[in-house]
Amino acid sequence: MYRREARDPARTVPRATYIAVGFLGLFYAFIVWTGLVDCHSHPVWGLEMATGLDLSSVRDLGGLRAALAAAERIDGWVIGFGLDHNVFGGRPVDRALIEDVLDGAPAFLRLYDGHSALVTDAALRAAGVTGPRTFAQRSHLATDADGRLTGHLVEHAAMDLVGEILPRPSHTERRTRLVELLSAMAATGLTGAHVMDLGDLDLVDAVARETVLPVRLRFAPWCMPGADKDALEELVTLQGRGGRHWRVGGVKFFMDGTVEGGTAWLEHPDCHGQGTDAFWPDPSAYSDAVRHLHRAGVRTATHAIGDAAVRHVLDTVESLGPGSHLAHRVEHIESVPDDTVGRFAGLGLIASMQPPHTGYTRADRSDEWSLRLGDERASRAWRLRDLRDAGAVVALGSDWPIAHYDARAVLATARTPRGAASARAGLTGLQALEGCTTHAGLAAGEAAFAGRIAEGFRADLTALGLDPVDAPADEVAEAPVRLTVTGGQIVHRGA
The missing domain is CATH 3.20.20.140 (Metal-dependent hydrolases)
Structure with a gap:
C-alpha cells in the first residue's frame, strides 16, 4: 500500500505537488512515506525532565557515585536524570547511598521512568520537607523502618515538593x-x-x-x-x-x-x-x-x-x-x-x-x-x-x-x-x-x-534511504533519513 502510493507522488499528494516537481529525483532515489x-x-x-547530568549510561552504584562526585553544579544544585532502578542492585533507593560524595550539595536525581526521584537531605531541607505528607493522588515520601525520609520521592505530587524549587533555565534558553x-x-x-x-x-x-x-x-x-x-x-x-x-x-x-x-x-x-x-x-x-x-x-x-x-x-x-x-x-x-x-x-x-x-x-x-x-x-x-x-x-x-x-x-x-x-x-x-x-x-x-499519502491529506512526508518494511530491523535503526517534510515545509534534508 505504502510503496504504490509513494511511487506516484504527483497523483497521491496534490497538496505537496511542488515538492514532487522541485525534487522529482528524490522520489526515485529513495522511498517516501507518509510522515512518522x-x-x-x-x-x-521533557526539557525540564532532561536537565543536568545524563545518568542513563550509569550501570551500578559505584558508577553513580563517581558521576555525582564529578558533576557540575547548577546554581549550587546537582541535578540528574535517566537513572536506572537497576543501578541500586535491589537495595532500597536511599539518599544515604550518595550523600557522602556530594559535599552537602542539594541533589535532585530523576529515575528513568519519570515517576520518582532521589533527593538529598539538603534538598529536602531547602523545600521545607521534614516528614511524610498526604496527597490526593497515590504518591508518597518513602521512609525507612525508623521513619527517616530516604529521599525517594514516589510519583508526581511528592516529586513536585522539591521539583518546584529547582533552578530554571531562562525563556531564551528553553x-x-x-x-x-x-x-x-x-x-x-x-x-x-x-x-x-x-x-x-x-x-x-x-x-x-x-x-x-x-x-x-x-x-x-x-x-x-x-x-x-x-x-x-x-x-x-x-x-x-x-x-x-x-x-x-x-x-x-x-x-x-x-x-x-x-x-x-x-x-x-x-x-x-x-x-x-x-x-x-x-x-x-x-x-x-x-x-x-x-x-x-x-x-x-x-x-x-x-x-x-x-x-x-x-x-x-x-x-x-x-x-x-x-x-x-x-x-x-x-x-x-x-x-x-x-x-x-x-x-x-x-x-x-x-x-x-x-x-x-x-x-x-x-x-x-x-x-x-x-x-x-x-x-x-x-x-x-x-x-x-x-x-x-x-x-x-x-x-x-x-x-x-x-x-x-x-x-x-x-x-x-x-x-x-x-x-x-x-x-x-x-x-x-x-x-x-x-x-x-x-x-x-x-x-x-x-x-497516509492521499489526496487532501497532510503534506507530511518521511524519506528514508531504505525500505523499513522489508529491510532488517537493525538496518532500519541506522537508516539514512534523506528528507523530512512537515506541512509542505522541508524541515530536514539529509546528505
Missing part, C-alpha cells in the same frame, strides 16, 4: 533548546508527536510564531485525582486551542505508576508486597471523569502499566457504550493476561506502546521490573504482536525523555523487542510502520486527513 509520528512524547515538559530538540527529532524522520502533557503552551506558541515547528505537536493536558466538575470543564475548554503545527487535543489520565517504583496497579502484589493500589485512590472517580469528558466529545489517553490498571480502563470504556470506538487509548500496557489482550479490539480501545522501554529489562529477568513481577507476569511483557494479532490498533512511540526519540529505533524495537520481551514475536515491518503512521492517525482521531 511519535505517539507518546514529552518534548516540552526556546533555543525546544527548537534544537524538535529539529533533532525531525532529523530522525519524525513529523509529529502526541504530547502526553500540557507543556508550556505560551512557549510553544511563541516559537511557532517565530518559525515553523519542525514537528507537529498535539497536547493532552493532565486530569489528576481530585479534579472536580469545574476542572473537567476547563479541560474541555482547552480543546482545540492551537496555532501552526500545534494544538490541544485530548486529556491524559494516570491509572497507576511504574513497576520498578512499586506503583503499578497489579491484580496481585509484586515481590515486595507492593502494587495493590490505583493512582486514583477512588478508581470510580476516574471512571466518572472519563465519562464526563466522553460526553463532551473529548478523547482520553490513560497511563496504565499493570494488569489491574489496564483492566479498569477497559471496564470504564466498556461502560461508555458503542460511541467510544477508537475514541480512547491506553498508554504503556507493560504486562497483561490473555483475556485482557482480547478485549481491546472489541471495545475499540487503542493500545499505545513504547517498544524502546523493553531495553530497560533483561532477557534473563534479573532486572528490577522482572523481579518485582515474577516469571509469569514478566513473560507477558509488552505484548505488541499479540494485540495486533487480536485486531487491536497499536500506536507506537518513545516516551521521550524516558527513551530516545529516534523514530527509527521505535520501528526497530517494535520488530525486535529487547530484554524480558525478547522471547516474544515482534511486529512485522509493515505493522511497525503502521504504528507510526496509519495507527497514529487513528490514535489521534485524525485518520481522515493524516497517516
